[in-house]
Amino acid sequence: MCGIAGMVGQPEPRLLRAMARVMAHRGPDDEGVWSDDTAGLAARRLKIIDLVGGHQPMANEDEGCWLVFNGEIYNHRELRARLESKGHRFRSRSDGEAILHLYEEEGDGCLQQLEGMFGLALWDRGRRRLLLARDPLGIKPLYYRERDGRLAFASEAKALLLDPACPREPDLPALAAYLTLLYVPSPGSAFAGVEKLAPGHLLVFEGGRARVSAYWRPRPPARLVTAPGEARERVRAALGESVARHLVSDVPLGVFLSSGLDSSSIVALMRRHAPEAPIRTFTLDFEEASFGEAPAARAVAQACGSDHREFVVRPQVAQLLPELVWHLDEPLADSSLVITHLIARLAREHVTVALSGIGGDELFLGYPRHLGARWAARYARLAPAPLRSLVARLAGSLPDSSRADDPTGRLRRFLEAGPLEAPERYLAWISFWNAPALRELLPGLPPGSDPLAGHRARLVEALAAARTGAGAAAAVAALDLATYLPDDLLMLGDKMTMAASLELRVPFCDRRLVETVWSIAPGLRSGPGLKPLLRHAMEPLLPPATLARPKRGFSLPLARWLRGPLAELAADLLSEARLRRRGLLRPAPVVRLIDEHRAGRRSHADRLFALMVLELWQQAFWDDWPARRRAVFAAVDAAPRGGFPG
Structure with a gap:
C-alpha cells in the first residue's frame, strides 16, 4: 500500500518530495522520487508484498516506462508466470512490476487483466504519455489537476495543494452535493480545479491534454441465472475465491469483525480456505446497547477459533475529529469514519493488513432502503395518489428513535416520500437537505445547481430497465454501488486506515464477484428480507444465529x-x-x-x-x-538529498 504523486510538464523535484512527505502516513517504510525533463513521480510505501524489493518509482528493463502504484494486484503471480514465458525479465517479486511488463504487452488493455485494488500512474517516456487508472470499484483514491498543459496527480488532494498554483477555493456545487449526500461524488472534489478519477476509469495525458474514459462497468450477461441452487453455489464459490485472493500477503493480516453477515462470512471463508492459519479479529463496542455488537462478534470469533480483541468507543472521540478531517482531504460526514480509524489503530498494533465487509450491502441489497424500493412499488400500486399525499402529511409527526436502526424515522421518511415518482422517492431517502433547505443554508450556491443530477441520471436509466419490485431494488442498489460505495464507504475506509498506516482489503469489492452477482436474476437477489441471496449462500458455513441476526448500522450514537x-x-x-x-x-x-x-x-x-x-x-x-505547508517543506529541506524523511 502506498501514497503516490507526480506531475507532467516542468516537474519540480522539491515539490515532488513534499508531495510524498505529506502522505508519509500512507507509506512509513520507504520513499522514492524520480524525474526527467518532462515528468516526475513520487511514492511512499507500506511494505506488504516483497519486503526487500519493490522500491518505487520502478522501471521496466530499458527504463522506457516508469510506474508508481498504490494497492495490491492479487493475481500478480499468474501474470508474472505468463509474462516470463514471453521473455520478460523481472527484477523483484513485487506485484507492481507485473503491471509494467503487462503494459508493454497490452498497452492500456492491461487494466482488464488486473485483479485487485489500485490507483496507478505509468509514464511512457518514448511516447511522452501518462496513464492514470483507478480500480473498477474505486477502492483506492486518485486525485488530479489539469491546467495550462500540465497535469499533477496524487493519492490525496492535500499533496496537490502543496503547489502554490493549485487553488484551495471551495467548489460550491461540490459542497452542496456534500451537504445533500454527506460525501462529495466523483468526479468532483471539494476544491475548485481538483478532480477525482472515477472508479473503473482511466486518464491518458499526452500532447498537453487529458482524456478520461471508462474501461470497466458491471453489465448483466445475455443469460441470467434463474435457478436458486445454482445462484447460491455461484455466489459461495465466487466469494470464497475472492477471500482466498485477498489473503496474499508477506505480513500478518486480520479482520474487522462485527456481528453482521458480511464480516462473519469473510471469517468463515478464511477458516475454510486456510484451516490451520491464525486468524486475528478486531471488534469495537459501545456502552449504548443498541449500537454494541461485541457479544455477537465474540461468538463468531469463538466459532471460527480466531485470536479476538475488542475496544470500547467513548465520547472522547471528539478530540480525534480535527486530525481525522485533515486525513479525509474533503468533508465526509459518515460517522463510521471515527469507528473505522479507531479499529484500524487497534488492529495496527498486531497486523499490517485487515479485511473488511465493506461492499456486501451494496452488492447483495443489504440496506433497508433497498427493501423500501420494493415495498414502495407495491405501496404506489395499492394506495391512490391522494391517499399517499395525506399519509405523507400525517407522517411528519412520527418521532425519531435513539436506536441505531431508527425504525420510526425510517418509516416517516418512507411515507413522506410516498407521493413521489420512483427516482425522486429514492433520492429523497438518501438526501439530508432538500433543495429549498439547501438554498437557505448555502446562499452562495450558483443558480441552477443540482447536487443530485448525476445520481438522478443513473437512477432513471436503471429504473427504466426494471420491470418488477425486485428489479427496482436491484436498480437502486446498483446506484449505491457506483456512488455511495466508492465516494463514502471506500473513501473513508482508505483514508481512515491509511491514517493508521494499515492496509484495508475488501473482498466484497472484487470485480469477478460483482460480475457473478450481476449474472443472477434480480428476483433471486431481492426478497422479503435483506441480503437473502448471501444468507442462503452462507447457510452451510455460518451458525443460524448469525444468519438470522438483523442488520445494525456501523455508526456512532x-x-x-x-x-x-x-x-x-x-x-x-x-x-x-x-x-x-x-x-x-x-x-x-x-x-x-x-x-x-x-x-x-x-x-x-x-x-x-x-x-x-x-x-x-x-x-x-x-x-x-499555510503553517502546515511550511512545515512540510521545512521537513523536506532538512532531510539529506536522496534521504528518507520519515
Missing part, C-alpha cells in the same frame, strides 16, 4: 452524544459568530437545527455532524494550511 458530551463541541464549531465570520453558511437554519435537536423535537444528528465536519475542514485547509 451521535444523536445522544450531541445532546450530551459532544454538545459543547457542536456549539463551539457552529456558533453564530463563527458562521458569520466564515460567510459560507447562513446562521439562522443552523441555529434552528441545533435548538430542535437539543430540545429533542427532531434528530438532526447527521446534519449537525456534517456541519461540524465542514467547519473542521475549513479550519484544516483554510486557516491552518
